[in-house]
Amino acid sequence: MEAFAVELKNTRLKLGHRTARAFHAWLKERGASFNYSYYMRLEQGGLPSEKVVQEIANACRAPAADRLLLSYCRSLFPKSAYLFPEPAEEKKPAPIEDDPSLKGATIASQKELSLRQVAAIGAGEVHYHIFLLCTLARKAIRPEELGTAYPAKVLNAAFALLVKHEVLRQGEEGFEARAPEARFPDAFNQELKDAYARFDQWDESFGSRFALDQLLNKLLLRRVSGRYLSIINKQLDALFEIVKSSDEVDQRHNDKVLQLKVVLRQGKLPG
Numbered sequence: 001m002e003a004f005a006v007e008l009k010n011t012r013l014k015l016g017h018r019t020a021r022a023f024h025a026w027l028k029e030r031g032a033s034f035n036y037s038y039y040m041r042l043e044q045g046g047l048p049s050e051k052v053v054q055e056i057a058n059a060c061r062a063p064a065a066d067r068l069l070l071s072y073c074r075s076l077f078p079k080s081a082y083l084f085p086e087p088a089e090e091k092k093p094a095p096i097e098d099d100p101s102l103k104g105a106t107i108a109s110q111k112e113l114s115l116r117q118v119a120a121i122g123a124g125e126v127h128y129h130i131f132l133l134c135t136l137a138r139k140a141i142r143p144e145e146l147g148t149a150y151p152a153k154v155l156n157a158a159f160a161l162l163v164k165h166e167v168l169r170q171g172e173e174g175f176e177a178r179a180p181e182a183r184f185p186d187a188f189n190q191e192l193k194d195a196y197a198r199f200d201q202w203d204e205s206f207g208s209r210f211a212l213d214q215l216l217n218k219l220l221l222r223r224v225s226g227r228y229l230s231i232i233n234k235q236l237d238a239l240f241e242i243v244k245s246s247d248e249v250d251q252r253h254n255d256k257v258l259q260l261k262v263v264l265r266q267g268k269l270p271g
Contacts, residue, residue, distance in 0.1 A: 003081070005045045007071035008056070011064045012043075030059035031138065035111070035179060047075055111179040113167075115192070118184060120165035122195040126150050126158045128202045129209060131167060131177070136257060140174030149209050207259050229266065236262060 017023035024032075024039045032055045034048075042048055048056075053072050057065035073084040113121070121131045129149075134141055143155040150158075159175055162168040168175045187193045207214070224232075240260075247254045 002045045002047060002075040003071040004047060004053075004068070004075040005043055007067055009043055011060060011068060014064065015060070027056060027059050031055060032059060037111075047072075111182045112185055113179075113182050115185070117165050117167050118192065118195055120161055120167055122198055123161060124158065125202045125205065126154055127162060128199055129206055130155070130158055130162060130175075132206060133210075134168055134175060134177040135182070137176065138254065140171055140176045142174040145174075146210075203259075203261065212257065212259055232264070236264065 012020070012023040015023070017026060020040055020043055021036060024036045027039070034052055034055070053069065057068050060068065067086065070084045070086065074081040077083070121127055133146070143152065143159060146155060159168065163170050163175070166178055169178050184196070185192065187196055243258060243260055
């Protein structure tokens with residue numbers, strides 16, 4: 001088994017978490033962005049991204065964080081493991097029995113929403129906007145935090161419906177998304193096509209509904225050479241990649257929300 005997986009399980013037990021699920025919940029409270037199925041894969045021997053390792057280390061603090069980072073380096077560079085020795089002052093932990101909850105577990109990328117869940121999200125503009133808010137949130141959300149965006153009665157009914165269909169979960173501190181990394185299914189029927197068309201409309205109203213500052217509003221309509229279309233597309237792809245990677249590992253610094261929508265059309269007109 002990878003050195004990182006062994007050290008991760010040792011760290012979990014040292015911090016008093018007997019099960020992987022309890023430890024994952026503890027990490028989520030401290031800003032971890034990955035889901036439980038992803039965490040289970042790590043204890044089975046999978047290697048995470050640098051970002052995930054840093055999230056876990058930030059939550060655990062030193063000296064546990066140092067041991068995790070060193071074990072990660074040993075797993076990445078097994079032939080150069082001698083460069084990343086375990087701290088000499090600590091004794092090597094005793095072997096740990098596998099957590100029963102990990103047996104047969106496999107990693108999942110993004111959880112696909114069911115048709116029932118999509119229908120609940122598409123029940124109204126308020127439902128869709130609450131879904132967006134909860135997937136973006138770094139902590140649980142309470143209805144009263146939404147201010148005057150929607151009437152309280154409407155908000156409470158929408159939260160209740162989303163909890164009923166397991167889109168959100170309710171805890172002592174408020175509501176949070178059950179699967180922040182969830183993805184929508186392909187539009188293989190008319191109901192989904194209609195729902196996604198409504199989502200596009202509600203995306204337009206999200207910024208104004210929650211008073212997001214408009215930083216830029218530009219439109220270009222001009223004739224161009226077809227040879228430049230691929231360059232323009234690649235530049236837009238690069239822009240979106242920058243946006244996707246513009247969050248900090250320390251969730252406390254991710255205090256801004258950015259809404260970016262680009263529509264690029266091509267065709268031929270008279271003249």
